[in-house]
Amino acid sequence: MRVFDADRQEWAGDERETRFDGDQQMQAAKQGQVLRQAAVVLAVVGFCFLAWALGWKDEPQPAEEPGATQPTATDSWDGEGGSSAEPSAESSEETSAATPPPGYEALQDSEGFRSAVPSGWERTGRPSQYGMAVVEYRSSDGSRRLQVFAVMETSPYASLQAAQLESRKLDGYEVITLEENTDAPRKAATHEYRADEVAGESQSFTRHVIDHRFEAEDGHLYAIVAYGSDADGSGDEQELLDTALRWFCPPDTQCAAPSE
Incomplete structure (x- = not known):
């Protein structure tokens, strides 16, 4: 059988036909291989595109520009700038608004506590076996005095009971009151x-x-004692004690602004 060889543009005989059939088979095999390679390439390209698309969706958001505002926490005022963080505007206004009565000044004693005493009083101190020194503030004429110290007993009332045993030995001693202050927010007693x-x-x-002993914010016991002349009444000693007590803040402690 003769066939027309399109490449050679001639008719081929049986021998040529055989060769033509072989050429066709080889050409078909080559075409199949090319198609398979093309399919592999397309599969690889498709996989790469899919991985890129998924990765693009999971890209992190752009970093925030430097200087962007972030919320910060503020600490409460400790009375003398002891806060580790910057105070808020509200706490700063509260600090500036809290001032001692006329004639008094707020101070941070070298023993670590805060209080308020009459302006110009002289400070002295002497060592104590209970840790904090016994601190005294005295008027220029020596007639009035304020004393601050730590207490060792288990309760303010027990401490005053022990102190009264010594006070009874004083010439002219006369008790006015010795009581536990049960309505106080913390344990307290007054002699x-x-x-x-x-x-x-x-x-x-x-x-x-007036000897007042109390539990402070740090859970420890302290005493504030006001001394003055009995001839001018008891009002000035009470004011002296109340002011010092209202402004008192123990060492290494953050306290709220003093109440009015």
Whole structure:
């Protein structure tokens, strides 16, 4: 059988036909191989595109520009700038608004506590076996005094009971009150008395004394004692004690602004 060889543009005989059939088979095999390679390439390209598309969707958001505002926490005022963080505007206004009564000044004692005493009073201190020194503030004429120290007993009332045993030995001692302050937010007790003789005083006149012992914000016990002349009444000693107590903040402690 003769066939027309389109490549050679001639008719081929049986021998040529055989060769033509072989050429066709080889050409078909080559075409199949090319198609398979093309399919592999297309599959690889498709996989790469799919991986890129998924990766693009999961890209992180752009980083925030430097200087962007972030919310910050603020600490409450500790009375003398002891806060580790910058105070908020609200706490700064509260600080500036809290001022001692006229004639008094707020101070941060070298023993670490905060309080308020009459302006111009002289400070002295002496060591104590209970840690914090016994601190005294005294008027220029020596007639009035404020004393601050730490207490060792288990409760303010127990401490005052022990102190009264010594106060009874004073000349002219007269108790006004010795009571536990049950309505106070923390444990507290007060011993108020008169005496013609008071330890640490050289002037001879009847003194009015208010000894207040209390539990402070740090959970420890302290005493604030106001001394003055009994001749002018008890109001000035009470004011002295109340002001010092209202402004008192123990060492290494953050306290709220003093109440009015």
